[in-house]
Amino acid sequence: MSEFQNIGLIGRTESESAVVSLKRLMAFLENEGYVVILEEDTAASVSNHNMQVSAKSRLGELCDLVIVVGGDGSLLAAARALARYSVPVLGINRGRLGFLTDITPDQVEQKVGEVLVGKYMAESRFLLDMSVTRDGRPIGHGSALNDVVLHPGEFIRMIEFDLYVDGQFVYTQRSDGLIISTPTGSTAYALSGGGPIMHPKLDAIVLVPLNPHTLSSRPIVVEGSSEFKLVIGHSNIAKPHVTCDGHEQVITAPGDIIRIHKKPHRLTLIHPIDHNFYETCRSKLGWAE
Incomplete structure (x- = not known):
């Protein structure tokens, strides 16, 4: 059984592409049998769902993991709200640079699936x-x-x-x-x-x-x-x-x-198992390889 059973979702609601990825993630998690809890503003952007809804400030109490679908700004906002609960946070990039949200949209099922079965790296950020x-x-x-x-x-x-x-x-x-x-x-x-x-x-x-x-x-x-x-x-x-x-x-x-x-309080940031800080710098900052 996964250590993450109750999973909170926060989406960048003003972004159509983020909402697309959010719906894809919701379907995947529901199909895999996880309890999904939507942040209230996120829930308002997704119609026809029967999932639990919570204020962002309470997600840390209710969830074992929170997944943010958006850019680094979305994850920063989530971190400020959730750090005091010690709930780990995982990011799916639907922004521009994506230093903190390092799963690409086409990897949602594969990479999130790996994290849920324990194949991940955890970093503590202050x-x-x-x-x-x-x-x-x-x-x-x-x-x-x-x-x-x-x-x-x-x-x-x-x-x-x-x-x-x-x-x-x-x-x-x-x-x-x-x-x-x-x-x-x-x-x-x-x-x-x-x-x-x-x-x-x-x-x-x-x-x-x-x-x-x-x-x-x-x-x-x-x-x-x-x-x-x-x-x-x-x-x-x-x-x-x-x-x-x-x-x-x-x-x-x-x-x-x-x-x-x-x-x-510190933030626990979750990465896929193959995360590499220097590779991220190379790809995001255009370093010569």
Whole structure:
């Protein structure tokens, strides 16, 4: 008997191709005798089914495995909602790049079938917690599997902020912002900003300045247990924004304090047994073989 009996499904509902793959997956799982639980928004995009429906926040309580049909953005959203339940997550790629969702649509039955009989790799990925305080009062928070980003928001202006790592002052920086990225996020926005690619197994965090005014300012890699504090400078004209995985957003003001640290809960990411991080880099990033 498979260790995964109750399987949750989350689909990228605005994508017709994702809905096609979702229906194909539903038919396969039902035919194989698994209990399928649809996330409520996903269920609304699929008609004529008799499957159980649940809010995304409760899937972690009800399921042994959650399968996400969509792009990396869909999986990031699922990770933020499900990490605290320790339920493993598997991705089927119906997006563009697909670093996290690594099963292709034509492999659904074969690769998902292999995972369900125990032929898979499991990786533990950590997330980041972010909070913003103003005059000692909390005004916003969020979590991220990829990155927390400080940026100017709607204005194209340099912003000024102080950075502290583990209570030690690092620098006062004027730049377009700062990316604080996990190894998972090192192949996303941080890579575009000139940051290093980090292997997913590393317990490390990279700080990538965005177009710093001081050209000698470079990415810094620190240990994963580090705690970060950003203090928004009083000379800013723009109101810097802080976002988590490009989704949860808080608008800051001068003097606000942003704190970031590793989340206590980790995500278990499932891959097919033949998954290879370096092959993924070769194929997704166009490396010469």
